[in-house]
Amino acid sequence: MSAEFQSLEILVDNHAAEGLVAEHGLSMLIKVGGRTLLFDAGQNDALERNLATRGTELTHIDAFVLSHGHYDHTGAIDFVLQENPEVCVYAHPKIFSRRFSIYPGKDPKEISMPSEERLVVANLLDSQLKWIRKPTQISSGVWMTGPIPRFQPLEDVGGPFFTDPEGTEPDPIEDDMALWIETPKGLLVVCGCCHSGLINTINHIQSASSDQRIWGIIGGFHLKNASPGRLEATTAALKEFKPDFMVPCHCTGEAAITYFKENLNTEIHTGYAGYQLQNP
Ligand SMILES: [Zn+2]
Ligand SMILES: [Zn+2]
Helix, strand or coil, rough: CCCCEEEEEEEEECCCCCCCCCCCCCCCEEEEECEEEEEECCCCCHHHHHHHHCCCCCCCCCCEECCCCHHHHCCCHHHHHHCCCCCCCEEEEHCCCCCCCCCCCCCCECCCCCCCHHHHHHHHHHEEEECCCEEEECCEEECCCCCCCCCCCCCCCCEEEECCCCCCCCCCCCCCCEEEEEEEEEEEEEEEECCCCCCHHHHHHHHHHCCCCECCCCCCCCCCCHHHHHHHHHHHHHHHHHHCCEECCCCCHHHHHHHHHHHCCCCCCCCCEECECCCC
């Protein structure tokens, strides 16, 4: 059953409208069915600063969703929970994994959730921490995917990610999840970093939802390192999914956005902090 989608605003992104702060990270505020959800928390203080600039208080959120446990989505958890000490947090238990990105010739970089944030989440009451392990409705018309099966052979996690600093254990980023909202126009798909792949993510959502129509897709699609074959396959799949619009942002990558604009007949707006999507 669809709920009334009211608005989605990007609060933190790698790009920002004039007057707002940009950082490598993502956070979005979603209003649907009279409830307010926060999706991810950015990397540093951009969330707090952009809210202050906009004069928006964050003291009234009904649900706090974490798409996965990377540092650029979990950095301001402490701030969010200080403002909303009783809010329920929705995530997959693997958000606590230690993780590293290791590029050839460079030192391993730890990209886990910061330890202060980890402590804050680990100390929540059991009743406040909602582990999501399968497609789950978290609010009227709002669903989280749970872990996303990886069937598409060209899609990978999008980078040299490992669970150890030596780089021996590849990190499947099993906690990666998307969210979808049932609207009268079809589904609005909201991605964090889309480490499971955009095709896998939307296939999984369509298999779990009674509505197959995709109204829009917004978020980071992590296609910076995508092979030409993967970009082609993603574009071909998007032609089948037929979204009315797409708002790629965060880690999608300029080349992928340009490629989509050139090869898809879909409305495409590059997202940024301050971008607002209203119910038409
Ligand atoms: Zn990210
Ligand atoms: Zn990530």
